[in-house]
Amino acid sequence: MANGAQVLSGLGFEPVVSRVTLHEGVYQRLSLALMAGRFDPGQTLTIASLSELFGTSHMPVREALRRLAAENALEVASTGTAHVPHVSRAKLDDLSAARIVVEGAAAEMAARRADAAFIGRLQQMADEHMAAARRRDIASLLAHNQEFHFALYRASGSVVLMQLIETLWLQFGPYLRMLTRFIEPRMHLEDAEHYAEHHIAVIDALKAKAPASVRKHTVLDIQSTQKLLQTLCTDDPKAQARPVAAAAMPAPARKTRAAKAR
Numbered sequence: 001m002a003n004g005a006q007v008l009s010g011l012g013f014e015p016v017v018s019r020v021t022l023h024e025g026v027y028q029r030l031s032l033a034l035m036a037g038r039f040d041p042g043q044t045l046t047i048a049s050l051s052e053l054f055g056t057s058h059m060p061v062r063e064a065l066r067r068l069a070a071e072n073a074l075e076v077a078s079t080g081t082a083h084v085p086h087v088s089r090a091k092l093d094d095l096s097a098a099r100i101v102v103e104g105a106a107a108e109m110a111a112r113r114a115d116a117a118f119i120g121r122l123q124q125m126a127d128e129h130m131a132a133a134r135r136r137d138i139a140s141l142l143a144h145n146q147e148f149h150f151a152l153y154r155a156s157g158s159v160v161l162m163q164l165i166e167t168l169w170l171q172f173g174p175y176l177r178m179l180t181r182f183i184e185p186r187m188h189l190e191d192a193e194h195y196a197e198h199h200i201a202v203i204d205a206l207k208a209k210a211p212a213s214v215r216k217h218t219v220l221d222i223q224s225t226q227k228l229l230q231t232l233c234t235d236d237p238k239a240q241a242r243p244v245a246a247a248a249m250p251a252p253a254r255k256t257r258a259a260k261a262r
Contacts, residue, residue, distance in 0.1 A: 022060035026050070027067055034073050034084075035169040036142060037176025045074070045082040073170035087174050089233040095172050096226040100219050102164050103153060107202070107218035110155035111211035118155055119206050125151060126199040133195040136187040138180055141195060148199055152218070178232050179225065198224070 030050075033039060050061045062080055069076040075083045085091075125148045132140035146169070153165050193200075198221035205213035 022054075022056050023063040023067075026054055026056065026060050027064040029054070030064055030068060031073070031166075031170060034068070034173040035166070035176075036146065037173050037180055039084045039173065040177055041084055041087045041174040043084045045084070047080045047082075068170070071167050071170055073167075073173065084174055085171075087178060087233055089230060092175055092226065092229055092233055095168060095175070096222060099165075099168050099172070099222050102161060102168065103149070103222065104215045104219045106153040106156040106158060106161045106165060108211045108215035109158060109161075110152050111206055111209075111214035113155055113157060114206050119203065122148065122151055122206070123203055126196060126203055129199060130193075130196045133187070133193075138184040138187065142176065142180065145199075149218075152202065175229050179229060182228070182232055 030045075039045070045065070047058050047061050047065070050065075051058050054061065058080075065074060065076050065080070065082045068074040069082065072085075075085055077083070125144060129141065129144035129148055132144050150162075150165075153162060156162075198217050201217040201220075202214055205211075205217060
């Protein structure tokens with residue numbers, strides 16, 4: 001049976017380099033993977049396997065896991081082993097309600113600051129998202145979806161809102177993993193426009209200089225995902241958990257969390 005590091009190597013992680021502290025490098029890579037929904041609900045992440053994967057000692061990994069646990073992105077046992085939280089309908093609804101408030105506010109603030117150059121960049125991101133949908137490339141679809149949303153929210157100019165949004169996305173990761181597993185085998189049944197309708201509406205509202213409409217369509221995007229996930233959620237942990245050796249993960253997105261937060 002493959003060991004934990006061999007299995008997790010499917011994430012596409014590279015050894016942490018000296019341009020950032022080892023702890024920060026491990027934290028950034030794990031944060032990105034969690035926000036992108038790379039880990040299954042209930043999946044186990046051991047310090048030993050992650051240390052081997054990143055080419056570091058145990059200490060930077062242990063510190064990164066503790067930091068993520070403090071953000072409620074992981075659950076860490078007394079042994080140091082971490083688990084991705086299980087999903088539940090109640091937690092889904094709670095996270096979605098918070099996302100609606102925070103991301104809706106950031107989107108409306110961004111709309112008040114948006115200029116033609118920014119709208120053009122966001123349009124390009126929407127086009128890349130649409131192209132991924134047409135290719136039926138679920139990993140790229142989710143990566144470009146996150147890129148679009150974070151670019152919009154960063155344009156709000158609020159550092160505080162971005163910190164809150166990143167924390168919420170960290171906690172939402174297991175739900176995105178469920179969404180991925182549901183959508184991927186069904187992508188050929190949907191038109192590409194189905195996955196991009198809210199992004200298109202947001203851009204149209206930006207062009208029309210309608211901040212309230214930008215907020216409305218951002219909220220509708222979150223609510224449509226919530227509605228689908230409500231049908232998938234089970235409160236039975238045994239139905240959610242997947243052993244480390246059985247988890248197959250796609251490669252992570254190109255940008256680090258630190259790059260997105262600039």
